[in-house]
Amino acid sequence: MAKIAFIGLGVMGYPMAGHVARAGHHVCVYNRTSAKAERWAQEYAGTTAETPAAAAHDADFVFTCVGNDADLLSVTTGDSGALAGMKSGSLLIDHTTASADAARTLDALAKAKGVGFLDAPVSGGQAGAEGGVLSIMVGGADADYSRASPVLEAYARSQRLLGPVGSGQLAKMVNQIAIAGLVQGLAEAVHFVQQAGLDGEAVFDVIQHGAAGSWQMINRHQSMLKGEYDFGFAVDWMRKDLQIALNEARNNGARLPVTALVDQFYADIQAADGGRLDTSSLLKRLEKGG
Incomplete structure (x- = not known):
């Protein structure tokens, strides 16, 4: 079993680190809010450190899961x-x-330190992290990925090395670009159902198994029909991710008109104090005439 440091115990990192500990590895955690780190250590029989450097001392693998580039x-x-x-x-x-x-x-x-590195963003949200069924997009060297893959299995449903360093982050941008359009399309579909006076539960129960089906439809149509958004992947986080994708597109020449438009729709949600709502809250904007 490996000696592991896990840095960042947010809604994703907390359960991910837990899966690693339950797999039998020796895990030391660091979190900016030390009380959360202490709670994690008690729950998973791990240890804590006062700084990232202390957590990483003598570790075989160091995992980070924080908010953005600056973090x-x-x-x-x-x-x-x-x-x-x-x-x-x-x-x-x-x-x-x-x-x-x-x-x-x-x-x-x-x-420069003689340390290997993999960029390995994940998809699957809080539920995927808690269930240990995340999709992991990895960039880096083959040898480093081969070493890390058995540890990643603790919380991965799927994982794949996609190219050199940076490829994982580029693939996550692809993921978020695809989701942005899907959620807007689903919001418009739910809005149409409501305006047409249809039984939304019945409609989506049928079409989610056909060509229109998606993870978003299966997992979000019920809460959208009920107007419930106080959970899930926050609008603030999605805007952060879309800005990364749009910035990269400006550099590589990709044209992302739908992504840019949906990003502005999310800006409307933020302006209405909805930054912490789930991304499916795009429906609220349509209901208010947006």
Whole structure:
């Protein structure tokens, strides 16, 4: 069993680190809010550290799962960052949804320390993290991925190496681009159902098994019909992810008109104090004449 550090115990990191501990690995955690780290350690019989560097000391694998590029660099660089505590030959695996540039920057810093690096953003949301059934998109070297893959199995339904460092983050952008259009389409479908006076439960029970079916339809149509949005992947997080994708598109020449439009729809939700609502809250905007 490996000695592992897990840095970042948000709605995703907390259960992911738990799955690693339950798989039998020795896990030390760091979280900016120390009380959450202490609670995790009690629940999973792990240990805590006061800094990322201390958590990473002598670890074979160091996992990070934080909010954005700035958070990621904060917990990995500097005297108290994870890289400062990592030993030569260890491996840093980042699950943050961040930019491909941040991944490449970390890779260069890791190499200078004799440390391997994988960018490995995930998809599946809080439910996927809690159930241990996430999809993991990985960028990095074959040898590093081969070492990490057995540990990733603790919370992966699927995982795949997609290319060099940065490829995982680029693939996550693809994921979010696809979701943005799907959720807007579903919101319009639910709105149409309501305006037409149809039995929404009956309609979606039928069509979710056909060509229109998607994860979003299966998992979100019921809550949307009820107007419930106080759960799930927050609008604030989705806008952060879409901005990363749109910035990358400006660099590589990709045209993302639907993504840009849906991003502005989410901006409307934020402006109405809905930043913490689930992404399916796009329906609220349509109901208000948006």
